[in-house]
Amino acid sequence: MNTIIQCQGVSQAFGSKKVLQQLDFTLQQGEVAALIGPNGAGKTTLFSILCGYLKPDSGNVLLFGHKPGSAALFGKVAALPQDAQFDPAFSIGEQLDFYGRLQGLSSKAARAETERVLALVGLSEQRQHKAGALSHGMRKRAAIAQAFIGAPQLILLDEPTAGLDPVNALQIRQLISRLSAEVSFVISSHNIFELEQLCNKVLYLEQGRLKTETNSNADSQQQYLTLQLEQDDSAAVTQALSALPGVISIEAVQQKTLLLCYQAQQNADFDLAVLQCLAANGWRYRNLTKGKTLEQKLFSSV
């Protein structure tokens, strides 16, 4: 596997406030990483460092083996920076054309590329409009469109669906999901549901430190199922499921929600056994998810 991002001992302070402290992590090709953390945890600062907008006080950051901001990364690394706005003097189309030209495309290819990326975010009709004439959501989608110009291999998205209506947010999620087969992503968001859908790696930042670096593909013999019931039959269900082979523990994490821990080696079809048990007892369920939810992984100890 190729390492795309390599961060070693990255620290950053603004005045006396330490924003990032000794961050170490890597991102491999094909991984989609979620960058999570409370407000002020250092997510945007880390984004700025990865994009080359800010040089860290100490530590090494390499993207594809090059320092952020290097000429070798132009067109290879794209980003949706937080709060960045288009130039109000030019239309969205003119600016995207210009960005394409800066990435080395010919005028004709840049125009075609603008059409393509605007279509990706559903803004083909807005090509001639200036940023000021667009709604907040449209401006956000146009900013996302600029990140898809050319053939980037790594896309850093800071709050990509914040401020978007549900339909457009869904479209953007589908777009990221579709492209994630070819492109690596780092996505910062407070929407855990969204990150759970899109990401296979989690970087949890808290007070500038990397608290958790988890990989959802981690192969472990001890596995989890999250079961959400229609009705609150938790006690009876727990009792029945505890009799299934391979069960290690059953925990009621919320009302009507059980977290089942089991030995995969002992019972490879544990999920089927659970469904059969529910059907046999006439218990209806709303949702059965493999593994812990991202929320449980990150905050179960809180």
Place this chain on the structure above:
Amino acid sequence: MANPLSTIQQCRLYAGFELQRLWLTRRGLMTLAATAVIWFFLLRYAIAPASDLISADGFQQFFRDVFGSGGLTQLFSWPAPELAVYWVLSLLILPTFCLFFTANQLCSDLERGTLRFLALRSSRAGIVLGRFCGQMLVQGSLILLTLAATLSLAAWREGGISLAMLTAAIVIAVNLLLVLLPFTALMSCFSAMVRSARLAVSLAIVSLGLVFALLSWFIFYFPDYLFVMGYLPGTQVLQLIQLQGWITLQHALLPLAQTAVLLTAATLLLKRRML
């Protein structure tokens, strides 16, 4: 997969985009309209009457009697008096206009975050140099337009345009661009430091004033260092007024060197700052 552009190619694109901003955007057209109005008044109420005065034999004789045959009397050697007045007027007022006109090379983009989009696709040196070249192209366009208007005025009075007048116009254009180079580069520096064009202008005026005041004070006590004054941007202007023709280029080296230093400083400033 497209190849990354060299800094020169990036400069060319940025400069072209700035030219597009002048000619194809509403704001640019407003700038052109404002320039046209200002220069209409200058041509109508300053250059035209002054040209009539200069072309009068009696005035030239009077001027020579008072100031001698050197220095400012060189103004009478210009092939058209309109060009002579344009030369003096432009040399004196354009550097000040330049501070205001070129203040927004980077500030607004820094404030809006647009530079974050650009920095993912081009080097910071490319951005600084490209914007600088763009501003020079824009100023060059405006100078050519106003020179064309001045030439038209001279042609209307003299009944045609001579080759000497055209050559003189080219000399003026080249020299004005040389004079404006360090001022534009100075604004590259200030616009890389702050997030508002107004603040960049204020900073430029205060800094230039402060440097001049401090140097004057220093030279008062150490007169041997008077030559240092000659390294300030625009100090060659008073010498240029007294010259005419291609000999004016003997003062080209200083603004070129000042520009190189200031652009290097602007690039370093932008490289060091967080976008």
